[in-house]
Amino acid sequence: MPEPERKIPKFQRFLVQWMPFGCAAGLTLHSVLASNLLPAVFLAFGTGLTSLWVVYSQAFMKEVEREVEKLGEQHARLLIGLLKVLRRTIINQTISVLPLPYTPKARYCKHLQYSYRGLTIEGIHLNKPRALQDVFVEVYLSPRDRVDHVPTGLLRQRYDDKPQNNIGYYLAQMPKSWQSQRLAILGAPGSGKTTLMRYVALMYALRIPYRLHPKAPQYLPVLLYLRDICKEILQNPNVKLTTIVTQWANNLLETKPLNLPEGWFADQLGRNQCLVMLDGLDEVANAGDRQAVSCWVDRQMNNYPDTSFILTSRPLGYQEAQLRTAIQVLEIQSLTKEQIEQFVWNWFDVTESKRHDTEDDVIAHEEAHQQAKGLLAEVEKQPNLSELVSNPLLLTLTAKTYHKKQGIPLRKVKLYRTICQVMLDDLPQWKGRSCLSYQEKLSILQPFALSLMRRGTRSFTLEEAEPVFTEHLGKLHDAPTTMEFLTQLQAVDALIAKEREGDYEFAHLSFQEYLAALELKDTNQQQDLLAALHAKGKLAWWAETMRFYATLQADITPLIEAILQEWDTAQQFNLEKSLFGLDLCQEGSVEKKVREDFLCAPLKGLNLESHEIVSKLQPHNYFKLAHYLQTEQWKVADIETFYVMGQIMEGWSIESLKEFPGVYLRMIDQLWLKHSQGRFGFSVQKQIWVEVGGKLDYGADVEAADKAYEKLLQELKWNEKIRPINPPRLDVDAHLPVGRGWGKVAKNRGVWLGALLSHSSL
Known part of the structure; x- marks a missing residue:
């Protein structure tokens, strides 16, 4: 086999092989001639070693040649790739900056910019327009093998194990193969299908598709709403795509018609320059009409086999009218936590800038920061809310209805009222598919939701729903059948989800709870809630319904009285019900x-003014502490004491401990004394501290304070790691009231203990 051609020149190879030997031999000869015998001996030995390099270097150089060749190829590919990116970036930036000649294409793109630059949400009125670019958050798309595998509910589980990419990734794939040129994007109601299509159209109209993806191809965007063109398609099934697109484009702005040259769009489609986006197949109301429109779309795809098409629909609408053309099905995923946060920050930043009528106002940005921070904190605290905001529509409604200065319960009720109004009334009317009025729908759904709560279930079958639906539908004029109404709730209103064949449920349990609370309020039925308070194990199921009811109802005194009566009967209060009552x-x-009696109940029997405590301290603090002490959970009570004191002081320091509010310190001390029969408490510790010679205030004498503390430990034989709250003779393993954090707040524990026990309130 012939030796491969050498990449390193012969002269360089010769130098690498013989230079070490030549240098070593020359130095040896020089040492001999200079009579430096000892260096000459060492250099002669080195010269002998370098002679081995001559033989070794032959194989070495061959391997170096191979590795250098590989490295050179890698670096060349990297450099070429960087040059391509640089070239693409320069071209994209130049295209986006340079003005287009005043051509039909330029006029068309300008009309698209006017039409799609603002954020619009179906069925929702926004007081002030918001720029789509400033608010938009890209959603993830995942491929699906089968249409019936796409969930149909308003809220659905994320599939993080599936491939997830944004729309730009799939646009970049379109020129590579014909299979990538046909996309069906399916998503639940409010998942952002239309907004996504508008954003794609806007990016192309602004000539900045690289924002979608660095390799996004150059397209002329066409966005057709199928609900707007279905009438013409149904009247003339053979109408050409060019005819519809030309009519649509000329009417983008009624006050400024585009008046494109005849045949201009036919030429663009013929040269495969267009990206045709067909939005909302499910919004074609009648199933038969939907299938006819689907057949028309199939024909257009066949007529323009090299043109890229994107169709959007809800899953149910597409299942009933699937395309026959081979198409890649993608599902819009729920929003991630990061996407939710990004949208909230974007939303409030734009909102406050609009309100202050500036984009650079420091106050506007600070207000936006506070609003976004408040909403995200509330979402984090409420599990139901965190599930709802994974849907872009519900997230937008949440951001729209949120106001930091309004109480949380009112915000929550306002949010659910807004969601029901939008889902049951605004959206169906906007789509022209409303079979009943909003109040008529509520008159059916409210009692039905309450019946499900009473049964303790979320799911129901058609047979179970039929008696309730039939009873109330029968009272309405020209009402739909039970099946038609249920289909409307599922396919259009999206308030009902079909989980399995024959099994239905509300899209989210909180919708069921809110509607049940409305029914309880309208019919003044508190007996269900009173029964749930007394029945073992039912409070958790009814809790959210009760919270909705409390905010909706004018007076919930009977519920609080029921909790008080149970305390009196049991002679102790249940912590779960106590906190729920709060x-x-x-x-x-x-x-x-009744409110005062409830808030003061844990403090009964204490030698202090309870109402003074109630007016100044957060009830959650002393409710928990009183419960732990009453049930003799000394260690837990000790931890709670440390937590309560830290909250009141807003951080531990000697100064804050000395200035600790006396009314709170007396409350904590007396709670410990009461429930321990006088064995535990700060006043007990103070007495023991004085007995062993400790001072109440050592001031700056840290050394003396530490010695006193050590003496106290030796006298009482306290375990250094545990530090019990009382002398060991009482044989209770508990901490000092600040014992759990004692080692964290300071090393000088004697000073701290003296500062605490020297308080004038003890």
Whole structure:
């Protein structure tokens, strides 16, 4: 086999092989001639070693040649790739900056910019327009092998194990193969299908498709709403795509018609320059009409086999009228936590800038920061809310209805009222597919939701729903059948989801709870809630319904009285119901005396003014502490004491401990004394501290304070790691009231203990 051609020149190879030997031999000869015998001996030995390099280097150089060749190829590919990116960036930026000649294409793109630059949401009125570019957050798309594998519900589980890419990735794939030129994007109601298509059209109209993807091809965007053109298609099934597109483009702005040259769009489509986006197959109301429109779309795809098409639809609408053309099905995924946060920050930044009528106002950005921070914190705290905002429509409604200065319960009820109004009334009317009015739908759904709550279930079958639906539909004029109404709720209103064949449920349990609360309020039925308070294990199921009811109802005094009565009967209060009662008091209206009796109940028997405590301290703090002490959970009570004190002081320091509010310190001390029969508490510790010679205030004498503390440990034989709250003779393993954090707040524990026990309130 012939030796491969050498890449390193012969002269360089010769130098690498013989230069070490030549240099070593020359130095040896020089040392001999200079009579430096000892260096000459060492250099002679080195010269002998370099002679081995001559033989070794032959194989070495061959391997170096191979590796250098590989490295050179890699670097060349990297350099070429960087040059391509640079070239593409320069071209994209130049195209986006340089003005287009005043051609039909330029006029068309300008009309598209006017039409799609603002954020519009179906069925929702936005007080102030928002720029789509400033608010838009790209959603992820995942491929699906079968249409019936795409979930149909308003809220659905994310599939993080599936490939996820944005729309730009799929646009970049379109020129590579014909299979990538046909996309069907399916998504739940409010998942952002139309907004996504408008954003794609806007990026192409602005000549900045590289924002979608660095390799996005250059297209002329065409966005047709199928609900607007279906009438013409149904009247003339053979109408050409060029005819519809030309009519649509000329009417983009009625006050400024485009008046494109005849045959201009036919030429663009013929040269495969267009990206045709057909939005909302599901919005064609009648199933038969939908199938006819689907057949028309099939014909257009066959007529223009090299043109790129994107069709959008809800899953149910597409299942009933699937395209026959081979098409890649993509599902819009729910929003991730990061996408939700990005949208919220974008939304409030734009909103406050609009309100302050400036983009660079510091106050506007600060207001936006506070609003976004508040909403995200609330979403984090409420599991139901965090599930809802994974849907772009519901996230937009949440951001729209949120106001930082309004109480959380009112915001929550306002949000659900807005969601139901939009889903049951605004969207169906906007689509022209409303079979009943909003109030008529509520008159059916409210009692049905309450019946599901009473049964303790979310799911139902058609047979189970039929008696309730038939009863209420029978009272309405020209009402649909039960099946038609259920189909409307599922396919159009999206408030009902079909989980399995024959099984239905509300799109989210909180919708069921809200509607049930509305029914309880309208019919003044508190007995269900009172029964849930007393029945074991039912409170968790009814809790959210009660919270909605508390905010909706004028007076929830009977519910609080029921909790008080249970305390009196059991001679102790249940922590779960106590904290739940606090929530109800905060969310609803309660008679003044009953509210005060409830808030003061944990402090009964204490030698202090309870109402003074109630007016100054957060009830959650002393409710938990009183419960742990009453049930003799000393360690947990000790941890809670440390937590409560830290909250009141807003951080631990000697100064804040000395200035600790006396009314709170007396409350904590007396709670410990009461429930421990006088064994535990700060006043007990103070007495022991003085008995062993400790001072109440050592000031700056840290060394003396530490010695006193050590003496206390030795005298009482406290475990250094545990530090019990009381002397060991009481044989209770508990901490000091600040024991859990004692080692964290300071090393000088004697100073801290002296500062605490020297408080004038003890």
